[in-house]
Amino acid sequence: MDVVTIGETMVLFTPDTTGLMRYAKQFSMKFGGAESNVAIGLSRLGHKVGWISKVGDDEFGRAMLSFISGEKVDVSQVKTDGSAPTGIYFKEPRRENDVRVYYYRKGSAASTLSKQDINEEYIAKATYLHITGITPALSESCEEAIFEAVEVAKRNGVKVVFDPNLRRKLWSEEKARAILLKLISKADIVLPGVSEGQFLFGESDPSKLGELFLNQGASTVVLKLGAQGAMYMTNNEQAMVPGITVERVVDPVGAGDGFAAGFISGLLDGLEPAKAVDRGNITGAFVTMVNGDVEGLPEREEIERFSSQSGEDVNR
Template identity: 65%
Template sequence: MDVVTIGETMVVLTPESSPLMRYAHSYSRKFGGAETNVAFGLTRLGHQVGWISKVGDDEFGKSLLSFVRGEGVDVSEVKLEKTAQTGLYFKEVRSGDNVRVQYYRKGSAASTMSPSDLNEAYIAKAKYLHITGITPALSESCYETIIRVIEIAKANGLKIVFDPNLRKKLWSEEQARKVLLEIAALADIILPGVDEGTFMFGETDPETLGQLFLDQGAQVVILKTGAKGAYYFTKDEMQFVPGFKVKTVIDPVGAGDGFAAGVISGLLDELPLEEVVKRANAVGALATQVVGDFEGLPDREELRQFMCEPTGEDISR
């Protein structure tokens, strides 16, 4: 197995008859979660991924589990929880730059995850552990689970990829800052946005933020600047890699998860860091071209066609 990820995936209800929920009378039902978005992005690029989580022992949970399995993700470590329901959220896509999300996830099945749910032998099979800052925000037991899975990963030689994925609606800013900094200090590869770096350190300059994350102990920091592109930092080098232009952003939700999938895919393929970030920029851009959290994530041929013209010329310029 190449990657194991852990976190909550929920039912997503999106108004169809009107972009505003107050006027909507019909909804489409999909699924969404940062960790499975990354998992889908990786499986479409040919990598083997396992997902650890809990879902409710209800119709939504069973449907979700079947769907994730159908995307090629191993779900053998996902448990059905009889005492809690599958979480859900509503997403209003008003325009490409105006998306509103309302969560109904408190007390969900995934929020009951605990360290006892972890199978060390399963995790040890992977090369990379992918985690986000969302999971520790769900409950104290989820926080303890993330700390424990990091310990297991370190003991078994996995590289830890951490996307802060800040969700201010889930916890207080003080607690969020404390925990995100704690996890950042334990990760090998960190994928923050500039806004998240500013939240964590109070700085706005990308180069300063990159150095601060390295000082925390990371080996690689890849700092996202939205559509413009991303910087990467190691102890020996720093470089900015420009993004890929798209005519219109249809749905920005999931672009960061696509970016993370591109990073991990590039690392698994042992590409140079510049090419890793270039791939990540491309996957993130493609994710914005389709309504949905993961539907726009490409396979290898789609990615190749997007990144290069027939002559092989980089179209990001």
């Protein structure tokens, strides 16, 4: 197993028309969740990935498992909960570059995840454990599950990749700050955005933020800077990797997950850090060109073709 990830995936409903959702008459159904987005992104790039979660014993849960397993992601550690539903959310494309998201996830099956759902033997087989700051915000038992998974990873030499993925509406700012900082201190690699750095440290300067994150205990920080690209930082080096120009952004939701998938893929392939970040930038850019969280995630052939056309070699 290359990567194991943990978190909630929900059913996504999107109106077939743009504008205020109150006027929508028809919706399309898809699936989305930060962690499964990353899992699918890695699978499409040729890696072996496992996803740990819970779904409801309902049609949405069955459809979700069918979809994600169909993307060649291992779902053997996903449990079905007969007492709680599969979460749902709505994406409202009001106009180009203005997409709003509404979640209906309270009391969902995934929010009942607990440390008893963490299989040490399963995680120990992975090279990387990927987690986000969303899962511990869902419930106390989810928080315990994430910290248990991190401890299991550390005991077994599995590197922890942490994307803070701040969701302010899920918890108080005080608790969010405390838990995110604690997870950063336990992670090997952290993938924050500038807005998350500002929330945690009251700082927006990329170089200063990198130092602040590293001081928490992480060995590697990749600071996502949107269209500008990303900055890679360790205690010994720092490099700015320019972003990929996208002429028309159709749907920005999921771009950060695409970046994580591309970056981790680069690490798994043994690329030098700047090249791994570049693959992350390319993968994230592909996501923004298509409506949906995972529909735009590229396959390896697309990445290679893009790189050859742009004069880059992402496999070097």
